[in-house]
Amino acid sequence: MTVRTRLLDREVGRALSSVSAAAKRGLGDPALAELVVIRASQLNHCAFCLDMHLTAARELGVSERQLDMVAAWEEAEGVFDERERAALALTEAVTVLTEGFVPDQVYARAAAHFDEGQLAHLIGLITAINNWNRVMVSRRIEPGGYPS
Structure with a gap:
């Protein structure tokens, strides 16, 4: 592997x-x-951004429990509140686009927790x-090498 x-x-x-x-x-x-x-970086296998x-x-x-469970947020009942879960669902839908678009129910879930400006951001x-x-x-x- 060549590092560029x-x-x-x-x-x-x-x-x-x-x-x-x-x-x-x-x-x-x-x-x-x-x-x-973090969730998008996990999905995209980006070690640098994860680090x-x-x-x-x-x-x-952010709690270690949340950081440990973000990859399995859907199954981690009680670890993330509904707003966080809506944001993570939208993150997955936008990142992966498996259906070629963000499903309406995922967008609506996020829109229930974020105003229009927050949703755009x-x-x-x-x-x-x-x-x-x-x-x-x-x-x-490679991971590291960024200002802290």
Whole structure:
């Protein structure tokens, strides 16, 4: 496996960073944002992003139990509240798109817990981390080496 060290053109990298930051700010819940990006990174097999965002989640005080169970959130009754579960369901639907679209019931579930602005930021966050995951996986960037 060849590690490719240059991530992106600086302008593209700054743009992706700006989108990620804006989406997180607009969502207004840093811990939830980290759970979302962790779940997408798990689905996309992005070790770099998992390492970075698990560290960030711990720094925010996200419980080890939640971090341990995020991969099995659907079966982890009582570990995640309904808002978190709706966000994780939307994360999976947007990330995987197995049906070619986000199912109406998944969108409606999220819309019941987030206002229009928050929902737009949540979707923005999910698409941003999917972009980052694809960059890191395609460039084979190894975990670590990011500012803490």
